[in-house]
Amino acid sequence: MKRPTIADIARQAGVSKVAVSYALNDQPGVSAQTRARIKAIAAEVGWRPSSAARALNGAQARAVGLAVCRPARTLSVEPFFMELIGGIESELAPRSIALMLQTVTSHDDEIELYRRWWGEGRVDGALLVDLHDDDVRVAALAAMDLPVVALGPPQAAGDVPAVWSDDGASVHETVAYLAALGHRAIARVAGLPQLAHTTVRDAAFEESCRAAGLPAPTVVHTDYSGEEGARATRRLLIAPERPTAIVYDNDIMAVAGLSVAQELNLEVPRDLSLVAWDDSPFTQAVRPQLTALTRDIGEYGALAARTLLAAVGKEDVRHSQVPAARLLPRASTSPPRTA
Amino acid sequence: MKRPTIADIARQAGVSKVAVSYALNDQPGVSAQTRARIKAIAAEVGWRPSSAARALNGAQARAVGLAVCRPARTLSVEPFFMELIGGIESELAPRSIALMLQTVTSHDDEIELYRRWWGEGRVDGALLVDLHDDDVRVAALAAMDLPVVALGPPQAAGDVPAVWSDDGASVHETVAYLAALGHRAIARVAGLPQLAHTTVRDAAFEESCRAAGLPAPTVVHTDYSGEEGARATRRLLIAPERPTAIVYDNDIMAVAGLSVAQELNLEVPRDLSLVAWDDSPFTQAVRPQLTALTRDIGEYGALAARTLLAAVGKEDVRHSQVPAARLLPRASTSPPRTA
């Protein structure tokens, strides 16, 4: 028993395929009575429109693509992605639009994947994540007329509409707060240096320190993993002039950093203040609970999805912003002992 | 400028559409010379096969579906899902098969979603996760002839082929280990009681304690969140007969439990031993590092994907197993003080 088609329904109802098509799509051209009869039959036999047949007539694919350029097995290191996907889904699911997810290993592969998806008519648009400085994907995607929305700072997105949050403001708030507490030596354990938002945060960090009259900060770049976060922290803490506060680019490195501090017999926050970028259940699960830069990642994804759908709908789409991450002071920050 | 079709290529090459189709699909029926010419033209104009047109001819959708029945915004609480998806992708991506991901809020919605995806020809098969006892989805999916593979214990999967790991063996190993250390009062902070693997672990836990000659264990069920993990731990530790060891059903609750113990001035592992189910960067980031039940979640997803692809290919598919989670002792377990 194969899937029923509108031809089957037409035969049962004693009308033409066309009448069935009109009836099921609520288009004028059939009487209310016939429409009801056809709909009843369609419901009874469990008819579903073939997405392939629809797409063939130039209709939309009702799916958007998301390629993630990270090793398939290390997607999990940050809760960030699942939260983002959750937010995206919260906009797509009610509209019955699916998310096509695929991991790739290089930007070239990613471009090729989008080209294929778009060429094959499998997606109506795409989301670009992990924006790099001078990102090769931006120009490539713009050139292929695929509706795209980038998640990241506008200056890295070129002509592609970007959804972003003002990380610079968050950095400034954090540095100003630490400076007000009396910290002068503030270090930063940053993420991958080629990511555009890392560059933005790096620059803002330096600028904020200068504005607060602090010496230039030490910045260590990592791959976001707990191990590298721990190693960076160790390096910072055994240096002759060790910082009294460290700001981490994600939650897992901050937790790892806390352990290293305890390992070195430093008391947090008395001997060392810690700030985590991105709040998560883990920042609250450890003791002391970590001061964190919190933002609504779900809303970030949701706004990106809404923006993309607008772009798919041929609307003129501009950059749009979600609120910057807010500093949420907890027990891991205090005035430094020497202050 | 719209997408080129095989008709365009046929015109340029001066042959029929059919010849082009044969040439591009490496089917016999055209000379090597013509084939090369056609392929050159196709590459030049950037032709891609329309997935819609192919699907219309009964071909496959080259996509599999995964619906997750959890609130969209709380997908992130466990790294588990991203690791699983990473593993699934590692099998799908090389075959150019996409993963359709959608979150739903009820099992009825989930069934309806699969019915739609399948009816619309958008997916070739589906993965079933978070298996419940007496899961309504199992029978519903089996009835609609959609190739399905369930991730969970076979006894909950009914006629659907399951990919599973022997949680009972892992529980047994853990309890035997704790008993050997001298623990007698072992408690368990479990996940959602309606999940099939929770039931399996609950039963195995009780059975293992009996086998080791220990009193019946206290089991507290939670929603996997850090807050509930903390509350459960607090309740266990302030009870008159408090346990000397606690086994948690995920990593985040274990980390939260560790904090609660420290809050109550209990030293881990001297006063309390802790075991986390599922290893993650966080179990190693806290001090003491947590003894964990570790398994290759990526391989779990990969095996599920391979099994599903076999089922899609009409192969006769049976239950298959990944290795059970192995106990990895770290610093959070030791003999109890009184022993």
Add this chain to the structure above:
DNA sequence: CTGAGGTACGGAACCGGTACAGCAGGAGGG
């Protein structure tokens, strides 16, 4: 009673591929 206009429906073409039968022309065997 006639013609205009609206309603309800049917016929045919089309979207972009694939499957299958048919048909030239050349090679090879008897």
Add this chain to the structure above:
DNA sequence: CCCTCCTGCTGTACCGGTTCCGTACCTCAG
């Protein structure tokens, strides 16, 4: 030299919808 087989290609139908256009019928105004 004729018949068969193989090669290389074409024509046509088809998948399951949508859209354009045509047409029969009914209603109502003039």
